[in-house]
Amino acid sequence: MSSVSASTLIVMPALNEEAAISAVISEVFRSLPDCTCLVVDDGSHDNTSAVARKAGAIVATLPYNLGVGGAMRVGFNYALANGFDNVVQVDADGQHDPAAIKDLLRELSTADLVLGARFAGQGEYEARGPRKWAMIVLAKLLSRSAGTQLTDTTSGFRASGPRAVQLFAEYYPAEYLGDTVESLVIASRAGCIIRQVPVSMRPRAGGTPSHKPIKAAVFLLRVGVAMLFAFLRPPVVTKLEQDQK
Amino acid sequence: MSPFQYILGIVAALLTFGIVIEMLRRRRLRERHAGWWIIAGLLAIIVSVFPNTLEWAASTLGFEVPVNLVFFVSLFILFLVALQHSSELTKLEAHNRAIVERLVILELKVQQQENAQIIVNSKSKK
Numbered sequence: 001m002s003s004v005s006a007s008t009l010i011v012m013p014a015l016n017e018e019a020a021i022s023a024v025i026s027e028v029f030r031s032l033p034d035c036t037c038l039v040v041d042d043g044s045h046d047n048t049s050a051v052a053r054k055a056g057a058i059v060a061t062l063p064y065n066l067g068v069g070g071a072m073r074v075g076f077n078y079a080l081a082n083g084f085d086n087v088v089q090v091d092a093d094g095q096h097d098p099a100a101i102k103d104l105l106r107e108l109s110t111a112d113l114v115l116g117a118r119f120a121g122q123g124e125y126e127a128r129g130p131r132k133w134a135m136i137v138l139a140k141l142l143s144r145s146a147g148t149q150l151t152d153t154t155s156g157f158r159a160s161g162p163r164a165v166q167l168f169a170e171y172y173p174a175e176y177l178g179d180t181v182e183s184l185v186i187a188s189r190a191g192c193i194i195r196q197v198p199v200s201m202r203p204r205a206g207g208t209p210s211h212k213p214i215k216a217a218v219f220l221l222r223v224g225v226a227m228l229f230a231f232l233r234p235p236v237v238t239k240l241e242q243d244q245k
Numbered sequence: 246m247s248p249f250q251y252i253l254g255i256v257a258a259l260l261t262f263g264i265v266i267e268m269l270r271r272r273r274l275r276e277r278h279a280g281w282w283i284i285a286g287l288l289a290i291i292v293s294v295f296p297n298t299l300e301w302a303a304s305t306l307g308f309e310v311p312v313n314l315v316f317f318v319s320l321f322i323l324f325l326v327a328l329q330h331s332s333e334l335t336k337l338e339a340h341n342r343a344i345v346e347r348l349v350i351l352e353l354k355v356q357q358q359e360n361a362q363i364i365v366n367s368k369s370k371k
Binding site for chain 2: 063064175222225226229232233234
């Protein structure tokens with residue numbers, strides 16, 4: 001296990017998380033003592049960068065907000081440039097339990113992309129109303145595309161193996177929802193093996209997920225559009241695989 | 246309206262809509278910039294296929310000449326697109342400024358380190 005975690009980069013996109021991030025980083029190091037942790041400060045207005053650096057993480061401070069997708073692109077490219085095999089995305093707000101990273105990495109030995117799924121039996125997270133229906137439809141569609149049962153496709157808790165890292169460094173979508181939904185379509189159409197592992201999610205340290213009807217409707221619409229274009233777009237291949245052909 | 250005009254209207258509307266979708270598909274246009282164009286394309290398709298909808302909408306809203314409604318809606322959408330572009334431009338300028346600021350500060354840092362290195366090297370030679 002130690003060799004796996006030594007070649008694993010934990011990427012934490014963070015926006016104004018000075019309150020929670022220090023504890024999350026310590027937990028990551030407690031769970032995987034020899035891993036490297038990269039915090040991508042996505043244009044925070046607080047002391048996220050300084051706090052994260054003090055906690056022992058490498059910190060990339062973006063000059064302005066790029067969104068989670070843009071921050072993850074920095075992470076994937078950093079991993080590629082510095083020879084890391086695996087990238088694990090962990091939320092900086094403490095919603096993802098760093099103890100579960102090991103489970104994701106274990107599954108990664110036989111897969112290219114492993115999702116930490118909330119609805120797969122563990123934890124107490126529950127979405128309601130239209131948002132829940134959207135997630136169910138989304139899960140059905142993406143499960144078919146990936147050829148495996150996926151229940152929580154908007155999960156940001158995921159581990160990428162060498163093949164997915166190579167692919168995502170080039171093609172990870174920076175748009176809202178693209179980072180979760182479209183990235184799965186890109187990976188499955190590029191032939192990546194996708195799995196999911198049940199994880200328990202903890203309540204967010206700050207902020208609450210919204211259940212307002214208008215916001216839910218807009219979310220539904222954007223998911224629909226994102227999915228439609230994800231499937232309409234031509235599939236992508238990595239430079240590496242292009243060279244091999 | 247002659248059948249030729251009817252077909253021409255539909256073809257023009259479908260072409261516009263098709264171009265927007267194709268640009269989105271090829272990642273030449275981001276979703277957030279495409280919203281108004283998709284709405285305009287859909288409206289054009291509806292009105293060209295069912296011209297009665299235009300007459301009905303015009304009379305309901307009190308336009309004496311239906312084509313004035315077309316001009317009004319077109320101008321309105323173009324105005325909104327232009328406004329969105331101005332706003333995006335403002336944002337991009339701010340981003341650009343942030344990058345330049347970061348760049349020159351990094352450049353200065355590198356220069357200072359290089360100078361310090363030269364001083365160390367010349368001292369060690371003596």
